[in-house]
Amino acid sequence: MFGFKEIDDYKSASILNEILSDNPVDLLNILNHKEVAVIGAGPSLEKIDKIREEVIISADGATNYLVSKGIIPDIIVTDLDGIETFPNSVYVVHAHGNNINLLHKVYNMTKVIGTAQVSPFGRINLFGGFTDGDRAVVIAKKFGASKIILYGMDFDSNLIGKFSKPYLLSDVPISWIKRNKLKIAKEIVKLTLEQNL
Numbered sequence: 001m002f003g004f005k006e007i008d009d010y011k012s013a014s015i016l017n018e019i020l021s022d023n024p025v026d027l028l029n030i031l032n033h034k035e036v037a038v039i040g041a042g043p044s045l046e047k048i049d050k051i052r053e054e055v056i057i058s059a060d061g062a063t064n065y066l067v068s069k070g071i072i073p074d075i076i077v078t079d080l081d082g083i084e085t086f087p088n089s090v091y092v093v094h095a096h097g098n099n100i101n102l103l104h105k106v107y108n109m110t111k112v113i114g115t116a117q118v119s120p121f122g123r124i125n126l127f128g129g130f131t132d133g134d135r136a137v138v139i140a141k142k143f144g145a146s147k148i149i150l151y152g153m154d155f156d157s158n159l160i161g162k163f164s165k166p167y168l169l170s171d172v173p174i175s176w177i178k179r180n181k182l183k184i185a186k187e188i189v190k191l192t193l194e195q196n197l
């Protein structure tokens, strides 16, 4: 559907594997039995009033807005094209065929877990999920969150939120690719939140 090339996904994952050091981050310790807020970069992001949950996970571009408001996420899930500020959070960095040129951003991070959409190897994990937002939900669920609350997750919107990419000055009409990415994200979030594991 999107024309992503598996060989490029492997290339990106291999480079990330080389960049990462053995630096175990215990996601279970952060997330198990916790109430978790997952923050996306939809247009409603700027309307967030208060985040009451114990743990905050931001999805890529949403991080820039949160940090500008003085909110430092505990965990940042990113494919590197939205994030432009690097607080001392735990990062879950996703390598794929279209972000090889952005992997240098990992040098700005100290606590990093690598993921990719290929079979796991070395320091590369495969937790599931597709976009940064739904992967954040999958991770929260996998590592034992007791409750997951979504903010800025506007899957049916006709707009891409302006914090999605650093170069956007306002919300913009949704592209074909983003609409279809959000469709997949919505389905994964629904199925993940329905799970009673």
Ligand SMILES: Nc1ncnc2c1ncn2[C@@H]1O[C@H](COP(=O)(O)OP(=O)(O)OP(=O)(O)O)[C@@H](O)[C@H]1O
Residues within 6 Å of the ligand: 039, 040, 041, 042, 043, 059, 060, 061, 062, 078, 079, 080, 081, 082, 130, 131, 132, 133, 134, 152, 153, 154, 155, 157, 159, 160, 161, 163, 164, 165, 181, 182, 185
């Ligand atoms: N209307 C929306 N616009 C942008 N993001 C949205 C929207 N609704 C929900 N989101 C969620 O917010 C997350 C963070 O947004 P961002 O655009 O930075 O994500 P991304 O997954 O890195 O996307 P991309 O593939 O464009 O790099 C998305 O992954 C998505 O799950």
Ligand SMILES: Nc1nc2c(c(=O)[nH]1)N=C(CO)CN2
Residues within 6 Å of the ligand: 004, 005, 009, 079, 096, 097, 098, 117, 130, 131, 132, 181
């Ligand atoms: N190669 C490639 N893989 C992806 C991409 C992408 O843009 N390129 N976007 C994703 C969800 O945002 C998930 N996976």
Ligand SMILES: [Mg+2]
Residues within 6 Å of the ligand: 060, 061, 078, 079, 080, 081, 082, 132
């Ligand atoms: Mg991104």
